[in-house]
Amino acid sequence: MKELFKIEDKELIIVQGDITKAEVDAIVNAANPQLAGGGGVDGAIHRAAGPKLKEAGMKWVKENGPLPTGEAVITPGFNLKAKYVIHTVGPIYRDGRHNEPELLKNAYKNSLKLASEHNLTTIAFPAISCGVYGYPKEEAAKISISVLKECLPKSTIKKCYFYLFSEDMYKLWVETAKNILK
Numbered sequence: 558m559k560e561l562f563k564i565e566d567k568e569l570i571i572v573q574g575d576i577t578k579a580e581v582d583a584i585v586n587a588a589n590p591q592l593a594g595g596g597g598v599d600g601a602i603h604r605a606a607g608p609k610l611k612e613a614g615m616k617w618v619k620e621n622g623p624l625p626t627g628e629a630v631i632t633p634g635f636n637l638k639a640k641y642v643i644h645t646v647g648p649i650y651r652d653g654r655h656n657e658p659e660l661l662k663n664a665y666k667n668s669l670k671l672a673s674e675h676n677l678t679t680i681a682f683p684a685i686s687c688g689v690y691g692y693p694k695e696e697a698a699k700i701s702i703s704v705l706k707e708c709l710p711k712s713t714i715k716k717c718y719f720y721l722f723s724e725d726m727y728k729l730w731v732e733t734a735k736n737i738l739k
């Protein structure tokens with residue numbers, strides 16, 4: 558299932574499916590600060606990319622320290638169809654009073670900024686922080702669509718994909734996009 562939206566001259570394509578299958582310049586990983594793989598979408602991306610992705614992540618952390626929440630870093634995609642993986646760390650949701658909305662916004666913004674710095678034209682996002690990091694899904698949907706509305710027009714990205722794993726999440730993102738992008 559997928560549904561297409563326009564943001565000025567850019568396309569936002571909301572898809573139900575597995576992000577590791579996306580044929581794009583970069584897929585975004587909801588990583589943890591150690592960049593060494595983990596569960597959820599992070600684990601799926603590492604399995605599909607192969608062990609070199611973990612080596613690249615661990616090398617970056619050894620040289621730069623753990624990746625702070627809301628920041629992003631780029632590595633090759635190795636065995637993935639995607640040329641690159643953009644790793645970003647979403648916030649762990651506590652109560653909404655620990656800067657979570659700003660940090661979630663930054664994760665999307667900084668991923669797009671990095672994509673633009675590499676002149677990428679296609680990118681795929683997962684629902685950052687919506688798994689074990691516990692972000693309330695409706696809020697996360699609103700933040701992610703709003704930040705794309707704000708930042709896609711000035712980026713190099715022409716087609717931005719949003720991959721939602723479950724049908725419920727897919728429907729929530731489509732409804733939210735209809736509300737915000739109408």
Ligand code: ADP
Pocket residue numbers: 574575576577587588596597598599601602647683684685686687688689690691720721722723726
């Ligand atoms: P976080 O730690 O940022 O919460 P998770 O990986 O736990 O990240 O979950 C983020 C979202 O990614 C969840 O909605 C989860 O269902 C979804 N997800 C898990 N595997 C995949 C996949 N292969 N493709 C797309 N989304 C996925």
